[in-house]
Amino acid sequence: MTTAPVTTTETTYREALREALREALREDDRVFLMGEDVGSYGGCFAVTLGLLEEFGPERVRDTPLSESTFVGAGIGAALGGMRPIVEIMTVNFSMLALDQILNNAATLLHMSGGQLNVPLVIRMTTGAGRQLAAQHSHSLEGWYAHIPGLKVIAPATLEDARGMLWTALQDPDPVLLFEHGSLYNMSGALATGAGHVDIQRAAVRRPGRDLTLVSYGGSLSTSMTAADELSAGGIEVEVIDLRVLRPLDDATIMESVRRTHRAVVVDEGWRSGSLAAEVSARITEQCFFELDAPVERVCSAEVPMPYAKHLEEAALPQVATVVAAARKVVS
Amino acid sequence: MSGRPLLATRKETTGTRNGRRLDLLREMTRIRVFEERCVELYSATKIRGFLHVAIGEEAVAAGVCGLLEDDDAVVSTYREHGHALARGVPMDSVMAEMYGKVTGCSRGRGGSMHLFDASRRFYGGNAIVGGGLPPAVGLALADRMRSRRRATVCFFGDGAFAEGEFHESLNLAALWHLPVLFACENNLYAMGTALAKSHAQTDLALRAASYGVASWTVDGMDVLAVEEATARALERIRNGGGPVFLELRTYRFRAHSMFDPDRYRDKAEVAAWRERDPLELLARRMREDGELTDADREVLVAEATAEVDAAVRFAEESPLEDVDELTRFVYSDPAEV
């Protein structure tokens, strides 16, 4: 039996996202894109560049700087039979739309006794690393992961950047898609036929027997680099990419921890009340008697993200801090 | 969801001036009797949570909703019993919702502030002041993108005027020429804060007009005036004229909610507005025109009372949702999508 060779294309995370948007706009006439500067400007991070020209202003809609209303309008349009994709420039700005996301998108289905589902996708940029300081750099996706009624996904790979959007659009409920700002320029080979992926399971990005490193989004590459370094020192790390922050895929995490007996959670959010805290708590709840060391967390320092490069770096999880945490739990 | 045919009564009698007025009086009477019963049931602890009744504001609900087509949409506030009833949401299911029963229009998950009926395109029931405006804009956007000749009515109070979402929504609807009727029930108080105490410019229609939205002020106690303004607004909206803003000047005769001691209003002010009770206003006019006798009114009240009695009975006898169903409807059931 012969297998057709898999051809790949060199692409970037940004292009993969754009290709996913393009596919969605092309394949489903209910889909439209709405947000600040998604049209003429081409998107704050150039993700939507060229889509206005291709699909026109009805389907690629520039909005006023009214996060609450254009997100709420997305909810209304979803109730009205459309499949809106709303882009919010950064997660910090999404706080202006939190009323609509929390009080409407997340609650309507339940509050209406199952009558009104909201098939809405909200994309936003998250994370630090680009010296954008304290109002453009935070990782608040963990807050959204707190809210029942929402699904929260965080593509960390080219495959997921390319494939998660379509699946999110098929979901009958609101899905928040978090793109880490430092990933847009990430390049690599993507299979030519790459397409839809699930938005249910975490993925083991690297197998290992000594330690489970739980990570997602922008922290995945940090974790993978740390794993390489640890491997050179004889510590074989299993790296899990959560992919889906809500609902969390406990099974994949626990299956790994039951094998390695040790876990470190890497999360760019602040430590207190973070997603890392949730993951850690679940490991303790479900794997207490499997643990050979306390669960460690590597999170951002509890400061508003500073501008100066050296301070920003000091505030963020770095390869060295992940390595140190890993050594601590393995020693 | 089952129930009586949507607004069938009104449609049957549409066409004669007499029938139309009588229908409006009948609808307002239904709402009045229902709301008074709610107050009673709340006092008897049958209804809990927050309860906001619309006694005094019936003309807005009856006058606006009476003209809507089946596929128009309504987005409302937490003082929405009247809107729901006038929209045709069955009284049984509204009362059962107050009781927290599974037969309620939101299966007991919404309560007084969150009435929903998807089959009648009644989208709640929003208890965040101003929170309903953006989704209403979105519903209208979907209609516009699908080239559907529908209107979306968004009810909200004068309190919403102070919220950013109001301003954002008016701007966006005007910018995109969306078919939205912004129906502002100006009852002069945002809970206990008078309009004049929270707004430098109290002419709401003037302010709405500044967004490029056609805006009119209407006597919200005169159901015929409300209906006439609504008719004009809907015509404009359906003909692609963009959104319309109606400031419906009305008044609630009772306190904000059952928890409100109503210390902020002058008794004389309340008494003066009671003189302009929308039911009495219309009845008086009909009587003067020889269209209504006292006996007729008694019949209307008796009919409404019977309907409310039946609704209470239905609610009392309905079962509660099984607690095992607690976490249902947080995410869509794949089997039900």
Place this chain on the structure above:
Amino acid sequence: MTITREQARDVVERAVRRIVPDADVASVGDDADLRAAFELDSLDFLSFVELLATETGVRIDEDDYPELTTATGCTDLLVRRAG
């Protein structure tokens, strides 16, 4: 040192009882296979031989083991060697 047949026979019975406390040699008969009757494994048997040897001072080699199958055989050997 010489021992009587009675004494030899007594040594055999006591040795078996040391290993199997409730054993009754008389009940199985003098010509029964002791190892089978009392489920003696090779270690038990070794202990048994050890007891016979220490009690009587008789030298017992592995080549003698076949003769130690029954109580009669044991008694014969002890009497012969002691004499």
Place this chain on the structure above:
Amino acid sequence: MPSLGADMDAGTLVEWLVRAGDTVHRGDPMAVVDTDKSAIEVESFDDGVVEALLVEPGTRVAVGTPLARLVAVGMTVAAPEQSAAPAAASRPAPSPGQVVVPAPSPGPVVVPVGGRPGGRVSPYARRLARELGVDLDRVSGSGADGAVHAEDVLAARATTTEQVPDSPAVEEPVALESSAPPARSARSARRETIAALMSRAKREIPHYYVATTVDLHALTEWLRRTNRERSVAERIVPAAAVLKAAALAARRHPGLNGFWVDDAFVPAPEVHLGVAVHVRDGALVAPAIHRTADLSLPEVMAALRDLVSRARAGRLRRAEMADPTLTVTDLGDQGVEEVIGVIYPPQVALLGVGRVVERPWAVDGLLGVRPTVRLTLSGDHRATDGATGARFLTTLDELLQHPEEL
């Protein structure tokens, strides 16, 4: 009540071997405990004076229940709530004629216990210790502040348990568990334990079997010759030689010597051969001969005799119960030619030994009669394949052809 086996939750105190007031030393047997598998001696972990016996003979108590209280020799028994002696610097000088009372002991020493003095044990290590029957008191922790991790437990499991405990253990007394219903005899309880263990083995372990017949001519001839020079007590039986050879073979094939834990094979650094012993009341135990491969053949023989006699007398030590890394079951004495055995979890292999039988045997084309034995290896297919088992048997065969080197 110490944990004396992986599946032990409770035990019955059969007999006290000490009385209140006795001075005991570390390692002295203190009591006999019935674990449902067998009666086992429980030894002291400390030197001291027995202050009180806390459990009556015949009582069944949960693992972790204090059985006795020891106090350090020469120490005044102090009430636990009494505060520690003030520091020397602040202690007032004794007035003339006043006798200086020795500082009170830090409190009664409770022995034996399942816990660990102030030391930390990871939850996984704790679970592993329970499953492997490792006494945490005897595990020295390699983690921060002496915390015990899983690898420490595995290391302790794999070596003899001769480490000194860090400090006297003090633990909250645990409420006594009510006695088992009298209707349930010790014998049936033991049967149940064996039933549970063997059912688990048959359920969880995918067994494979490889077998071979070994010519024991060289061994029996050598034994016949050498045993002549040995006193009866020192004579070596063929089973002991097979044990020694098996231990050497296990060392050469470490994949068969260890444990299957958490879906993975954990090799044991030492070979502690388990020896299946049928106790006369119907129980079956398989205690270990520690470091079998390091013992000389006469030492193996002595250890075997000692172990079997103590097993039958109900005087096994807990480490012997907990430690086997590979078990040998020899039913040759029961007359069978072949034993196809069931592996003891979490071990991964079991060697079955049959009766030494004289068979016609061809050597270099000439037929003769030779003593032979049938050896069967049961292997855990999760841990190894038949090839490993086969190589083990081949090694064993070769070793048995050179008994003088054993």
